Amino acid sequence: MLKFEAKLFLVVGLLSICYGVVFSNPVEPLQPDTLGRITIDSARLVTINRILIIGNKRTRDQIISRELSLKTSDTVRFYKLPEILSLDKRKIYNLRLFNTVTIRSLEMSYNTIDLLVEVDERWYTWPIPIFELSDRNFNEWWQNYNHDFGRVNYGLRLEQYNCRGRNETLKLTAQFGFAQRYELSYVIPYLDKRQKQGLILNFEFGALRNLAAQTIDHKIRFLPTDSTVLFDGNPILRNSIQAQATYTYRKSFFETHSFSVGYRANDIFDQVAVYNPNYFNNTTNKQKYTMLSYTFRSEHRDVVMYPLNGYQFSAHIQKNGLGWEGEVNQWILNLTHAYHHDLKKGYNLSNFCSLYLSDPMRQPYNLLGALGYQRQIVRGYEVYVIEGPKFFVNKTTFKKKIYSSASRWENMPLEQFKHVPFAIFWKAFADFGYVQNYINYEEKNQNTRLSDKLLAGAGTGVDIVLPYDIVFRLEYTFTREATQGFFFNLKKDF
Numbered sequence: 001m002l003k004f005e006a007k008l009f010l011v012v013g014l015l016s017i018c019y020g021v022v023f024s025n026p027v028e029p030l031q032p033d034t035l036g037r038i039t040i041d042s043a044r045l046v047t048i049n050r051i052l053i054i055g056n057k058r059t060r061d062q063i064i065s066r067e068l069s070l071k072t073s074d075t076v077r078f079y080k081l082p083e084i085l086s087l088d089k090r091k092i093y094n095l096r097l098f099n100t101v102t103i104r105s106l107e108m109s110y111n112t113i114d115l116l117v118e119v120d121e122r123w124y125t126w127p128i129p130i131f132e133l134s135d136r137n138f139n140e141w142w143q144n145y146n147h148d149f150g151r152v153n154y155g156l157r158l159e160q161y162n163c164r165g166r167n168e169t170l171k172l173t174a175q176f177g178f179a180q181r182y183e184l185s186y187v188i189p190y191l192d193k194r195q196k197q198g199l200i201l202n203f204e205f206g207a208l209r210n211l212a213a214q215t216i217d218h219k220i221r222f223l224p225t226d227s228t229v230l231f232d233g234n235p236i237l238r239n240s241i242q243a244q245a246t247y248t249y250r251k252s253f254f255e256t257h258s259f260s261v262g263y264r265a266n267d268i269f270d271q272v273a274v275y276n277p278n279y280f281n282n283t284t285n286k287q288k289y290t291m292l293s294y295t296f297r298s299e300h301r302d303v304v305m306y307p308l309n310g311y312q313f314s315a316h317i318q319k320n321g322l323g324w325e326g327e328v329n330q331w332i333l334n335l336t337h338a339y340h341h342d343l344k345k346g347y348n349l350s351n352f353c354s355l356y357l358s359d360p361m362r363q364p365y366n367l368l369g370a371l372g373y374q375r376q377i378v379r380g381y382e383v384y385v386i387e388g389p390k391f392f393v394n395k396t397t398f399k400k401k402i403y404s405s406a407s408r409w410e411n412m413p414l415e416q417f418k419h420v421p422f423a424i425f426w427k428a429f430a431d432f433g434y435v436q437n438y439i440n441y442e443e444k445n446q447n448t449r450l451s452d453k454l455l456a457g458a459g460t461g462v463d464i465v466l467p468y469d470i471v472f473r474l475e476y477t478f479t480r481e482a483t484q485g486f487f488f489n490l491k492k493d494f
Helices: 006-016 061-065 078-093 138-144 225-231 270-275 439-444
Strands: 045-054 075-077 098-109 112-121 125-133 152-163 168-177 179-188 197-208 212-216 219-222 238-249 255-268 286-299 310-320 330-344 347-359 390-408 419-436 454-466 470-479 484-490
Touching (some): 045 061, 045 078, 212 270
Antiparallel strands (some): 045 075, 098 112, 125 152, 152 168, 168 179, 197 238, 238 255, 255 286, 286 310, 310 330, 330 347, 347 390, 390 419, 419 454, 454 470, 470 484
């Protein structure tokens, strides 16, 4: 879903008037720091005397020290320090709490060193006016729905990061317009002193004035707006309530286990069931079920917001419906793997693959799995939703950095916005995927044009990487079906 958020406008605005920015030479924020007089001496051992942390006005020391491999009194081979500290610097930066991170060693004696960790904190409080499209992406809104501004949501979102200086996150949402939504979530990454256990709480209420009620020729069809007169003057087509609690366990630096339990209740009006009898499986206008899930995530990438090196793996298994709430019964398994390889001299090769499986084959419309959302998409098919109980996607991107800089805007009064990183990447890409169609679609000869066949898209484009995890993607893509077009997206590919 495309989000025109205030922080995006703020950053773009700052860049557009940055006459006062003093540009420096390009800086690679995650390169090893200069560690003073380091010599290749395989026999030399050094002991960590003290760990000094500066620049963290809000963030507590233990949140930063949790990411350090070395602790006070640890002993390490001196020649291994650059590699260890570079890796620790990546881990601290990937907390997404700081604009810059620097780690240096200070030699106190031949066998004793101090470590100095210096951070530059981000801006943590974002009252964000909501002005976003209700569709899956900009391209669907532009092509399928004639860039209709009546399909816009508006409201206010408050995002408070690093609550209590403990990397906790509070989000409050009040959204109106095409889709009403109210949400409260709180993320607590560290519950215990060892900082391995966490908790995520989420509550959401939604009221839709218009509803994606059917898929025809792989394009989502909304209930005709004039049908609302059939509801005794009530324009709300679906109400939904969701509550979920997630327990997280991060045993090591790179692996996280998550266990979730949730409850969902959906309510639709009669005309929705008339328009699509399979919306809730032909039986009722109400749907209630409990959800259990487990997720394993292994994260080894250099910069999570825009990775250029490393790999990531995730496995997610979910059970919708435990038998006593109603007729919902669904198993979901989703495996993903992303790999990024630095080819040196500004070149990079990345690959992402995903496998989705669900069972049983027959499901209500609102629980159908689909290729066409977020990372699960073949580029060039952004305007389509290709539903199926089983699908696979593989995405490969070759990049060349054509410009990169990190500057300080000394005239900016807010310290959190003085650091201005900026990068441009040219890229070429090729994706392919396959979706097995649902039985009920096959029986009706519906949505068969793009399912049960190889999907392929290739093209070229530009990525523009801005502060605060903002990525503009401009792409021109050709598909196997001999279609072509320009596509605009926010956020990274994978």
